[in-house]
Amino acid sequence: MQSPQARKVADVPTVAVGEKSSDLGPVQNYLVRFGYLSSPEDEPAAAATRAAFTNAAQLPGPFEPGVLDDPTSQALAAFQRFNAIAVSGEFDEATRDAMSQSRCGVPDVGSGLAFATLCAWGKRDLTFAFDVGTDDIAGDGERQAVRNAFRTWSAATAMSFTEVPLRPGSVDIVIGWRPAADPDHDMRGDVLAHADFPPDCGVVTGRSLPKPVHFDDEEHQWSVGAAQGAFDVESVALHEIGHMLGLLHTDVAGAVMFPRIAPSSVNRALAPDDINGIGQLYPPFWSNWFSLGGALTGDPAVGVNRDGRLEVFIRDGNGAMVHNWQTSPGGGWHGWYPMEGGFTGNPAVGRNHDGRLEVFARGARDWLYHNWQTSPNGGWHGWYPMEGPVTSDPAVGVNQDGRLEIFARGTDGGLYHNWQTSPGGGWHGWYPMEGGFTGNPAVGRNH
Numbered sequence: 001m002q003s004p005q006a007r008k009v010a011d012v013p014t015v016a017v018g019e020k021s022s023d024l025g026p027v028q029n030y031l032v033r034f035g036y037l038s039s040p041e042d043e044p045a046a047a048a049t050r051a052a053f054t055n056a057a058q059l060p061g062p063f064e065p066g067v068l069d070d071p072t073s074q075a076l077a078a079f080q081r082f083n084a085i086a087v088s089g090e091f092d093e094a095t096r097d098a099m100s101q102s103r104c105g106v107p108d109v110g111s112g113l114a115f116a117t118l119c120a121w122g123k124r125d126l127t128f129a130f131d132v133g134t135d136d137i138a139g140d141g142e143r144q145a146v147r148n149a150f151r152t153w154s155a156a157t158a159m160s161f162t163e164v165p166l167r168p169g170s171v172d173i174v175i176g177w178r179p180a181a182d183p184d185h186d187m188r189g190d191v192l193a194h195a196d197f198p199p200d201c202g203v204v205t206g207r208s209l210p211k212p213v214h215f216d217d218e219e220h221q222w223s224v225g226a227a228q229g230a231f232d233v234e235s236v237a238l239h240e241i242g243h244m245l246g247l248l249h250t251d252v253a254g255a256v257m258f259p260r261i262a263p264s265s266v267n268r269a270l271a272p273d274d275i276n277g278i279g280q281l282y283p284p285f286w287s288n289w290f291s292l293g294g295a296l297t298g299d300p301a302v303g304v305n306r307d308g309r310l311e312v313f314i315r316d317g318n319g320a321m322v323h324n325w326q327t328s329p330g331g332g333w334h335g336w337y338p339m340e341g342g343f344t345g346n347p348a349v350g351r352n353h354d355g356r357l358e359v360f361a362r363g364a365r366d367w368l369y370h371n372w373q374t375s376p377n378g379g380w381h382g383w384y385p386m387e388g389p390v391t392s393d394p395a396v397g398v399n400q401d402g403r404l405e406i407f408a409r410g411t412d413g414g415l416y417h418n419w420q421t422s423p424g425g426g427w428h429g430w431y432p433m434e435g436g437f438t439g440n441p442a443v444g445r446n447h
């Protein structure tokens, strides 16, 4: 039996619009196979994926085999747009190069505008199991690489993935290596791997579980990391798991969901485009409220330490400032700790250009006082007056050059501001901005 790609795209000479070439077959096969051209004998997976789109009927076709006719030229132009190469509508050198590269077996569909999604799972906790591995990698290195890829997605989504033993009927996703002529999705040619989509939009197994993530173990060499001529399992797994979660191909080069990857390379980090896509499919959700304890008064202010740890400031029942901080980024809390002082208003926090937090609050004589870390993530200097009087809580912003600037209402109802004369440096003194106000200020920084 002849492989559909036995004659390679790479061997097809340049063909212009209107030309007839007995060699054009592999190019038209590619365009049909990956969702650019319609054919009566469409591959079932390609046709089913496209059927999920309202514009499926708008695909160019039918075409005359071996002729670069109008439908074939339109399909070539769409491929060229998706791949950000010059749009000629002809089969030229740049198109040949792009079509000759190894790629995912899932068709390119959608509008070609950044990320595209198909549908989401109805649950957020999925299970996966392994069946056949590859002899290309020693031990169970390929399994660890796939586990790493699941971990990368779970860090970017409100989803969890649990590895379970392979038991039919009880697993959502099964990962394995297959011959190129994979019965559930043909990978012969330059196809590296394939997956399916969630049950509501599945094209390989439909609604049935488990869903496949299959790697071609016959025509490609697999590796852990970049190795000469081989493909990094973690990079390809990250892409295929993206399909399993409901993402389609993006035309953003460098994103994980871009359909092609070069051998001897790694792409193990999600790009903003990938994260935007998964966030649209699985919007983040919130934990329950959790008490940090304390007998407190007024409103809190929160800052972010240079190492990413949150730190929160608020007055206690006696008007003294207390603070509490994460003991590791995103981690648990230290507990409330006194910063002393006697305050009549709520604090505001800014971060100096070098990462040192600085807190402001209204205290004795209605003066504003500030207190700052003496080193990033470090200890505190102690309260120091900025004078006043002020009649509102302060707000603090960061100028483009890193200088802090604070705002507060004066006794005349006008707004006043005060700014660092250099990043992290001394303060200019209060200066009027006029107006007649009855509330507290807030500060934003435009792009």
Ligand SMILES: [Zn+2]
Pocket: 104, 105, 106, 239, 240, 243, 249, 259
């Ligand atoms: Zn893909």
Ligand SMILES: [Zn+2]
Pocket: 178, 182, 183, 184, 185, 194, 212, 214
């Ligand atoms: Zn398969």
